[in-house]
Amino acid sequence: MSVAVALAAGRLAADELTAVLRLRCRQMERRVRRARRSGWDINALAQMREELGALVQGLHALGLGAAVDTVMRLADALAQPLEQQQRPDAVLGARLSALIEALLEQLPAGANGDASRALVLLPHPPRAESLPLGFWRRWVADAGEPHLVAPEPGRARRTTTRASRYDPDDRTTLDADPNGNGTLIMSTLRLYLLTDDGRTGQDLADELRARSFEVDVLTAVDELVELAGALPADVVLVDRPHAAAVETIGEAMKPIRARANQLVRMALITDSDDVMARLAARRAGMDAVIVKPHGGADVANRLRDLFASGEPSYRVLIVEDDRAQALFAEGVLRNAGMETRIVLDALDVLPTLDAFAPDLILMDVHMPVANGIELTALIREREAFVHTPIVFLTGEQDEEVRFNALDAGGDDFLSKPIRPKHLIASVQGRIRRYRDVQQIRERDTGAASVDAGIVERGRMMARIDQLITEGRSRGGVVFLEMQTIAKLRERLGLGQFERLHVEALDLLKPLAGERLVCRFADGGFLVLDASLDADELLMLGVQLREALAAHAFQLGEQRVQTPAVAGVAPLVPEFTDAGALLNAVEKTAHAARKRSDQIDLYRPLAAEEAQRQTALIEDMRAAMAGGRLSLLYQPIVAVAGGEDSRYQTLLRLDTSAGKRMTATEVIPAAERSGFIVEIDRWVLREALARIAQVRAKGGSMMLFVTQSPYTLAHGGQADWLRNELRATGVPGASLVIELRLGDADVHTGTLREFCSAMVADGVQFCLSQFEPGPEVDSLLEQLPLSLIKLAAKYSTGALASAVRDELKVIIDRAHRRSLEVIGHGVEDPQAAATLWMSGVDFVQGNLVQQAANALDFDFNQAIL
Secondary structure, eight states, X not given: OOHHHHHHHXXXXXXXXXXXXXXXXXXXXXHHHHHHHXXXXXXXXXXXXXXXXXHHHHHHHHTXXXXXXXXXXXXXXXXXXXXXXXXXXXXXHHHHHHXXXXXXXXXXXXXXXXXXXXXXXXXXXXXXXXXXXXXXXXXXXXXXXXXXXXXXXXXXXXXXXXXXXXXXXXXXOEEEOTTTTSOEEEOOEEEEEEOOSSHHHHHHHHHHHTTTEEEEEEOSHHHHHHHHHHSOOSEEEEOGGGGGGHHHHHHHHHHHXXXXXXXXXXXXXXXXXXXXXXXXXXXXXXXXXXXXXXXXXXXHHHHHHHTOXXXXXXXXXXXXXXXXXXXXXXXXXXXXXXXXXXXXSGGGHHHHHHHHOOSEEEEOSOOXXXXXXXXXXXXHTSXXXXXXXXXXXEOOOOHHHHHHHHHTTOOEEEESSOOHHHHHHHHHHHHHHHHHHHHHHHHHHHHHHOOSEEOXXXXXXXXXXXXXXXXXXXXXXEEEEETTHHHHHHHHHXXXXXXXXXXXXXXXXHHHOSSEEEEOSXXXXXXXXXXXXXXXXXXXXXXXXXXXXXXXXXXXXXXXXXXXXXXXXXXXXXXXXXXXXXXXXXXXXXXXXXXXXXEEEOOOOOHHHHHHHHHHHHHHHHHHHHTOEEEEEEEEEETTOOSOOEEEEEEEEEXXXXXXXXXXXXXXXXXXXXXXXXXXXHHHHHHHHHHHHHHHTTOOOEEEEEOOHHHHTXXXXXXXXXXXXXXXXXXXXXXXXXXXXXXXXXXXXXXXXXXXXHHTTTOEEEEEEEOXXXXXXXXXXXXXXXXXXXXXXXXSSSXXXXXXXXXXXXXXXXXXXXXXXXXXXXXXXXXXXXXXXXXXXXXXXXXXXXXXXXXXXXXXXXXX
């Protein structure tokens, strides 16, 4: 909800309004100062311009004409770079700071006029379209009525649905979209985000704004208290930088929440999921604790859960033959907002169950005709009420009677007489847990059976796993990918980038028909079919890809059209789980980039090859259990010298037939079968154990470990690795995870998510097989890399002049990005000399030392 609508919905004293406006100006001043120091963001600039409208409206209400003129000059200054789509230069930045400083001086220090005077501002209709640059000038005194711009025909359903549901007196509306997947359509919610000045906090704010939240970014607790006291928000979100002070924040917000004329919810984002952290959040009055969220979308979804005001009232069936006792319980529970039904005759209980469908049954023990224990046994015989909580409210103290009641299916006893507060807390707690369990059951059932609509990735994976388990001979998946997604992310900014995905899902859903659709990483979408054969699945993929590539997305004032590729993979016996299928279809889509039609069909292995790979996987399992898997270590030497120990780990498999196989020979089969997670985790455990051994002897060592993107995408892999680091006592900086360029190009979104999660633990990342390509610069921007390892073609001895020049450019660009460069596969002195003269930082290869079991290379004496 904007400030304008908030003021129109209630009354705000002049001194309170002045405090709000002053704080807004201070926030804007800090944002400009930060942008002048660390760089401008064109999307943040547009957001700042849009916020001027609420500022002008408040200044008009206070009668501050000079301040309004200053804001108009500020709007003109902001319009210049927005119209030209250029970042402000130093001169314009200084002018913006000066205008904001002048605006602060024009605001009164305290109340303006009579502090008791209330200001009532006329509301303006909610707007669904992007606002023109001169929009805020309509708030000046001589402005005419707003001109309503009709939404585009293709987007009418989305915009008009939001607008028609808007009601200033109803701050929050949650309605299921009848044409969607059950997601909630919400009116804009005011959110105060308490974070730091960093880019992460600003990105989170942008993503939340894209999801129907009006966000004010605050960096200090006193700012939060001042603003919330003058204008309460719908929700206060405390970000990680302030998590340690959560109890102090909760205590400061307690009186504000108590006197607010609306419900102010609070949530905490944290990386700690231990008991003490949750206790601190509970003491602070937090309504939700969001642990390690996966971006702003995850945070927004959790916050929406807080506003599930559409949840029906708790329903309690009171079975009691004493009318006075029944009316007492009914009065207490009704006053707490619950819906109740009284049954005085035991014979009426079963018919009432079907009609009322209670969340909880409050049962007396001693009744004529049938007692409470007998009724409980009868209720439990009915499948629909097997899990419905039954709580006995009785004065019975006989332990035998109580045991019989619990044995019949009762859940708990409450003793008469009971205090109202105790009764309410007991009933609410039971019903809350009951509904949570019911939701989990319904979600799990839906995940295993639903075959149509837009779903989350987890539900898609569950359904694929079920189809594979059932041994389906028909059906499969279509993977669609926008090819220029990395450039779009930089061009659009996070807010519009997220809107692009929403619009793409809206486009694909009707085309997919009665099939599941989900977003799969950035720019990627999955469509699951359970009935088509391979050729029919390919035709579906062609139609979906052409529609996605031909569609022009209108995002605000920008029109976006992007090429798309598609991979199609039928359900075949070689796929043992969803991960193996998705890994295959992503690689198929990547291969489709080289085809003129931009789509390719996954072709299963021939029967003989499939049998050979199955035997290899079984041999790998036996080797892991029997000690026939091993690691070799090859030193990575610094060109400038040094005593730091660095080794590359190399996997070897000794087969049951006596043959030694390299990782290149076994990893593809492991990835196809889904066994790669176990292999990669075994390698990591072995590597961490060797590092721990060296550290126990007083030394230090860094190991480079190659990992499959399939493993890094596995659920909980970051937490698993974090736990292994803690268990072994190995610092994250001792581990470098190596990612192959080809894999990173295909799985960019998945890898970025994992890498971002582990950077805070000190783990480093290296991109191997590196060479120039169309998407390489984007990869370097998106992944938090520390090193790159050159492709083998740069270490082949005598290089052509063009290749040598290319090598120097690669190394120079890497160093500008603060990336260290490793020359890989160095076999002869000429190759080493070329790499050295080109400026590499490290070399690795048989020229230095062949891979071996021992870690005995003398780095002090190594001279290139």
